[in-house]
Amino acid sequence: DIQMTQSPSSLSASVGDSVTITCRASQSISSFLNWYQQKPGKAPKLLIYVVSNLRSGVPSRFSGSGSGTDFTLTISNLHPEDFATYYCQQSYSHPRTFGQGTKVEIK
């Protein structure tokens, strides 16, 4: 199984800051990497698919990059509504696996 490891597990930031979340796969997954956002008590929502493609309606302050085993999600100019937990997920093979999540909290 492909293990997905996110770092950090949590971070504190202020409105207006830029933050970067890293996701590392235990083996190469090419560009089969997606990102989801989850707010407390809500279902996850797709943010970015196939590394860097923003889902329609997702603000351009979100961006993704990477290939192979190392990927990043960057949020520029944090807005209050961006404080949430973010998960990466690989679709290279079954079983599909998620990172453990990165909680972005308000400083």
Add this chain to the structure above:
Amino acid sequence: EVQLVESGGNLVQPGGSLRLSCAASGFTFSNFAMSWVRQAPGKGLEWVSTIGGRGTITHYADSVKGRFAISRDNSKNTLSLQMNSLRAEDTALYYCAKEEYYYDSSGFSKNYFDYWGQGTPVTVSS
């Protein structure tokens, strides 16, 4: 508008069974693979199972293989998850999710979960 509405979650004793359902609308159900993803209280997301659009191809997490069975009724736009031999560690909020496909320049299909339901809670406890 795509909608996924799960139901069937409940409190069940260890060793018991439960059947979850997900009613889908707003898209051509038979054209898309569907999945179940769960989230234990305070924990992260765990993929459980996927079924292809025609229902002939299924995949399971090792943690549920042999105990859970995913199925779909394309005539009723419904996804199901039959859960047997339930254990305490199966306690979670169960989401159904629709899979979308992205075809890259080489023609490879890269999948992602583009829509999620609100989840149905399953508690396994005596």
